[in-house]
Amino acid sequence: MDPTNRGPEEYGHDRSGDDAPPRRQSRDPLTPDFGHQTPQQTRAVQLISGDLLLTVNPVDGSEIESCRPGERPAPPERHTAEQRADRERAAAPPVPAGPPGPQLSLLERQEDRERLVRHLGRGRSVRLTGPAGSGRTALLDAVAADCADLAPDGVVRLSGYKRTGADLLHALFEGVYRAPLHRPDREGLLALVQGIGAVVVVDDLEIGGAPLQELLDATPECAFLFGVSPDVPAPTADSNLEEVLLDGLGRSASIELLQRVVERELTDEEANWAGDLWFESEGLPLRFVQAGALLRQRDDLRTGQDTLDTYDDPADMPAFGTAPSADGPLPSLGEGAAPAALLASRLSEAARETLRFAVALGGEVPHQAHLPALVGDTHADAALGELHRCGLLSPAGPRYRLAAGVLAQLEASGYGETADTHARSAAQHYTWWSGHPSVTPERAAAEADALLASLSRLVLGDQAGQASAAVLLARSAAPAFAAGMQWGSWEKALRSGQEAARIAGEVAEEAYFHHELGVLALCAGHLDRARAELETSIGMRGALADKSGAVAGRRALALVADRAGEPLPAERTLAGDEMPVPRDETASPPGGVPAVRPLFPRVTDTSAMLITHQEPMPPEKGGSRAGVLRGARRNLVAVGAGALLAAVLGTVVTLGATSGSEDPEGRNVTTEQSADEDEGENGVPADEPADAPASEDGTSGDGPSAPGPSGTAGASTSGTPSPGASSPGASSGTPSSGSPTGQPTLGSPSPTKPTKPPTTPPGQTGSPSETPTETGTPTPTPSESETTTDPTMSDSASGPAETVTASTTEDTTGSPTTA
Numbered sequence: 001m002d003p004t005n006r007g008p009e010e011y012g013h014d015r016s017g018d019d020a021p022p023r024r025q026s027r028d029p030l031t032p033d034f035g036h037q038t039p040q041q042t043r044a045v046q047l048i049s050g051d052l053l054l055t056v057n058p059v060d061g062s063e064i065e066s067c068r069p070g071e072r073p074a075p076p077e078r079h080t081a082e083q084r085a086d087r088e089r090a091a092a093p094p095v096p097a098g099p100p101g102p103q104l105s106l107l108e109r110q111e112d113r114e115r116l117v118r119h120l121g122r123g124r125s126v127r128l129t130g131p132a133g134s135g136r137t138a139l140l141d142a143v144a145a146d147c148a149d150l151a152p153d154g155v156v157r158l159s160g161y162k163r164t165g166a167d168l169l170h171a172l173f174e175g176v177y178r179a180p181l182h183r184p185d186r187e188g189l190l191a192l193v194q195g196i197g198a199v200v201v202v203d204d205l206e207i208g209g210a211p212l213q214e215l216l217d218a219t220p221e222c223a224f225l226f227g228v229s230p231d232v233p234a235p236t237a238d239s240n241l242e243e244v245l246l247d248g249l250g251r252s253a254s255i256e257l258l259q260r261v262v263e264r265e266l267t268d269e270e271a272n273w274a275g276d277l278w279f280e281s282e283g284l285p286l287r288f289v290q291a292g293a294l295l296r297q298r299d300d301l302r303t304g305q306d307t308l309d310t311y312d313d314p315a316d317m318p319a320f321g322t323a324p325s326a327d328g329p330l331p332s333l334g335e336g337a338a339p340a341a342l343l344a345s346r347l348s349e350a351a352r353e354t355l356r357f358a359v360a361l362g363g364e365v366p367h368q369a370h371l372p373a374l375v376g377d378t379h380a381d382a383a384l385g386e387l388h389r390c391g392l393l394s395p396a397g398p399r400y401r402l403a404a405g406v407l408a409q410l411e412a413s414g415y416g417e418t419a420d421t422h423a424r425s426a427a428q429h430y431t432w433w434s435g436h437p438s439v440t441p442e443r444a445a446a447e448a449d450a451l452l453a454s455l456s457r458l459v460l461g462d463q464a465g466q467a468s469a470a471v472l473l474a475r476s477a478a479p480a481f482a483a484g485m486q487w488g489s490w491e492k493a494l495r496s497g498q499e500a501a502r503i504a505g506e507v508a509e510e511a512y513f514h515h516e517l518g519v520l521a522l523c524a525g526h527l528d529r530a531r532a533e534l535e536t537s538i539g540m541r542g543a544l545a546d547k548s549g550a551v552a553g554r555r556a557l558a559l560v561a562d563r564a565g566e567p568l569p570a571e572r573t574l575a576g577d578e579m580p581v582p583r584d585e586t587a588s589p590p591g592g593v594p595a596v597r598p599l600f601p602r603v604t605d606t607s608a609m610l611i612t613h614q615e616p617m618p619p620e621k622g623g624s625r626a627g628v629l630r631g632a633r634r635n636l637v638a639v640g641a642g643a644l645l646a647a648v649l650g651t652v653v654t655l656g657a658t659s660g661s662e663d664p665e666g667r668n669v670t671t672e673q674s675a676d677e678d679e680g681e682n683g684v685p686a687d688e689p690a691d692a693p694a695s696e697d698g699t700s701g702d703g704p705s706a707p708g709p710s711g712t713a714g715a716s717t718s719g720t721p722s723p724g725a726s727s728p729g730a731s732s733g734t735p736s737s738g739s740p741t742g743q744p745t746l747g748s749p750s751p752t753k754p755t756k757p758p759t760t761p762p763g764q765t766g767s768p769s770e771t772p773t774e775t776g777t778p779t780p781t782p783s784e785s786e787t788t789t790d791p792t793m794s795d796s797a798s799g800p801a802e803t804v805t806a807s808t809t810e811d812t813t814g815s816p817t818t819a
Contacts, residue, residue: 045441045483048073049523050185058435058479060548061512062519064556076179076192084154087175091157093395097368098385102261104289107253109139112244116143116225119242120199121150125216125224127235130246132404133286136227137203137395139246143225144201151223153198159397160205160226162449165215167488169193172200172219183485186525190218197221204396208233216241248283251275257285261292262299269330270295277336286403289391290339294331297346340409343390350375351383355392359415360422361453363402365393370447373429398446423457424466427473430454435476444477445484451477452489455496459503470500471509478516491520511540515553522556527564534560 045056053067079087106113119126120143130136144155156175158168169189173179176196184192196219205226207215213236216224226241235241249257255274259266266274274291281287335342344355353375358365365387371380384400387393394403402410410416430451434444444451451473458470474497481490498513518533538553561567 045181047181047183047483047485049183050188052523054482054519054523056479056482058476061515061552062479062482063552064519064522064559066559073179073182076173076177076182078153078176079178081154083178084156084175088155088157091398093398093400094368096385096388097382098389101385101389102263104138104257104260106135106138106142107257107285108249109135109142112246113139113142113146116244117146120147120223120225123223124242125222125226125240126242126244127226127228128244128246129228129230129232131284132229133284134246134248135285136246138285140201140203140225140227144199147199151198153196155199155201158200158202160202160207161396162206164488165207165211168202168215169218170485170487172196172198172222181485183487183523185523193219195221199223199225201225201227203227204229206232208235210236212236213239248281249278249285249288250283251278254278254283254285254288258288258292258295261289262295273330273333273336276333280333280337286391286394287337290343290403291331291336293343293390294336294339297343298330301346338405338409340392340406341413343392344410344413344415347386347390348383350377350380351386353377354380354383354387355410356415356418357422357426358402359407359410360419360457361426361450362457363407364450364453365400365402366426366450367399367447370429370433374426396449399449401449419457420461420463420466423454423461424463424469426450426454427458427469431469431473431476434473434480439480441480441484444480445486445489448477448481448486448489452492452496455493455500459496459500467500467504468506471497471504471506473497474500474513475509478513482516482520487520487523491517494520507540508544508546511537511544511546511549514540515549515556518553518560519556522560522563527560530560531557531564 044058047054047056048067048071051067051072053065053071055063057063116126116128116139128136128139144157148155153176156172158171158175160168163171170183173184173189173193173196176198177192200219200222202224205212205228208228212233216239248254255266255271255278258274274288277287277291331339331342344352350371354365354371357374365384366374368381368384371383372378374380375383384393388400392403392406393400430447433439434447434451455470455473455477458466458473474493478490478493478497481487481493494513494516498510498517501507501510501513514533514537518530518537521527521530521533534553534557538550538557541549541553
């Protein structure tokens with residue numbers, strides 16, 4: 001290649017081999033991740049928050065658990081003076097690339113400077129109030145240099161831009177103590193900052209009232225110097241803050257400042273123009289820095305690039321520091337008061353493109369190391385120097401942002417027409433960059449404001465795909481903010497990502513953001529908020545069958561319940577989750593032992609139960625038989641219930657078989673009961689229906705018989721049943737004297753007359769409800785009671801509430817038989 005006209009290989013492109021020069025290093029020492037660093041293979045970071053161990057995992061979500069005693073960190077150590085100096089240099093905004101600008105000094109601020117130093121030397125906190133562009137930052141820098149040796153912990157510089165009181169307390173802790181990967185909880189933080197004795201300089205403070213008073217009460221040994229704008233809330237009445245107002249410069253000081261910016265003497269016309277500008281801007285130093293940039297651009301346009309060709313003799317050239325002889329129009333007074341658009345029109349294309357990105361990000365200027373990738377120019381990092389020399393930028397902590405009033409002026413000039421497109425391009429770049437393994441969490445946290453600005457722009461936009469791009473950016477940047485222990489930025493990224501995921505309909509990502517918000521709330525001690533976020537996340541992940549995510553959420557929720565002193569939440573199994581839950585096999589099931597459903601309905605009304613006492617049989621009469629009866633009472637009840645069940649089932653089967661046909665010839669079904677052949681003993685006529693109830697085993701008396709309306713039926717020896725015939729063993733019950741109808745009343749005394757022994761012939765078998773037919777096959781006899789419910793059935797199944805009466809007979813062999 002031509003050594004005169006160097007190509008892209010000059011900057012490390014298209015060169016290979018040992019003789020290839022190394023890539024150009026970044027001009028900013030705050031960007032170590034852009035140099036030759038060993039890439040980190042993972043971003044999973046373990047840090048300690050109070051007594052909790054937090055594992056930040058950008059893939060599956062953060063996990064939190066109680067920190068074991070052996071894993072708790074050692075007490076934090078204070079920074080040395082050299083370490084404080086290194087941190088102060090690192091926290092300063094980067095030096096812009098390009099030729100240095102003019103060195104400006106404070107004018108008419110000496111009295112205010114000495115007054116502030118006196119207050120701080122006495123341990124008093126001061127609130128410096130001045131409008132934007134009044135030179136507050138320059139005055140704070142000078143006062144901080146004067147107070148370097150006043151306090152044992154030196155001077156701590158903080159930025160209050162978009163920071164809460166808790167963020168400032170943690171930033172103060174980090175500025176004094178060295179505690180890697182350790183973020184103390186609220187109680188531990190208050191105990192540590194109470195012993196800090198330092199001069200704390202906070203620029204761009206945005207809090208006031210009670211939050212500001214809490215900050216002052218938490219640090220009684222510190223002297224604060226706050227730089228605020230007039231629109232910041234005032235402190236409380238008992239804050240004991242000294243108020244110092246910062247006004248604009250005088251006329252002469254403003255003209256002197258303009259001359260220092262232009263680096264030459266002003267002409268009479270320019271001096272008159274500067275006087276009108278002073279009256280219009282009320283002496284704000286920022287306006288005269290920008291006006292000096294306009295005059296420098298005017299000089300460059302008047303001279304041009306052919307200055308040497310204009311003057312044949314170099315002696316005719318104007319002396320250095322004097323204005324060119326050629327006349328040129330001065331900017332109008334309106335352009336001097338709002339010069340942003342005019343200044344931007346005379347800058348390079350890379351600088352104008354940087355301004356478009358700054359407008360899209362709400363005034364946040366990307367770091368100069370990002371400008372080549374965003375703008376698409378390898379020399380775009382020099383654009384930051386152009387903007388800084390024109391007075392369009394102002395420092396904000398470790399970075400730059402648009403100066404006061406510049407954003408509105410550029411938007412009015414049309415720089416915001418492509419804001420959505422530029423914001424999306426910035427989001428895509430930051431998504432790749434923040435998720436790269438070589439980018440440290442500290443570097444990502446330093447760029448948090450630009451990332452959050454692009455994220456907010458995408459969430460509020462209405463173009464297609466913006467919500468999904470915002471989800472990707474929040475998913476990539478949130479773990480980096482968490483690992484960098486910038487939890488204010490972490491929370492903002494999570495909430496913006498959760499809203500973007502809701503808009504985009506990405507349920508899995510929305511569940512992730514809810515889980516992270518619950519973990520963050522748990523670390524901060526907000527248990528109710530943590531419980532709500534975790535329960536929402538578990539519900540969403542349960543619907544998605546995300547087993548690992550739901551398990552992590554349940555673990556965190558169990559930790560919330562443990563810290564709140566509540567019982568642990570019940571284990572819930574997801575659909576398709578086969579993971580066994582360990583439990584004690586000897587213990588009862590969680591839901592209790594399931595009850596066994598009874599075969600017969602249980603009697604619940606005990607007021608009408610008949611409870612009788614069975615008299616024991618005398619030894620001379622019953623002998624060993626009474627002992628058998630008493631010992632086998634429960635077995636007798638079971639046998640009777642089984643016989644009753646067999647009778648009912650047989651009846652139901654018979655009804656089902658004969659329900660659709662006519663009655664057979666010669667067979668009559670009547671509701672009357674056949675009379676017993678021993679009617680003289682019972683006193684019941686042969687053709688009169690009996691109303692005596694059946695016994696517990698389904699028969700009306702001692703012998704087996706077919707059930708009838710009154711609980712008795714007859715068995716005929718012929719093929720055709722006769723209504724008047726009686727079965728050999730049938731007997732009717734004795735009516736009770738307490739019932740007018742002859743039926744016994746529940747609760748009345750039992751009959752005293754003994755029942756008649758069964759007269760069934762020995763060797764005859766059959767069911768009590770069967771009737772022999774001509775073919776010899778027993779056939780059940782249907783009756784009216786088969787279609788109704790007998791109250792004695794339920795009573796017999798109720799158990800010990802009834803009395804079972806059994807009789808014994810002797811067969812032909814002489815052995816006792818129990819019926």
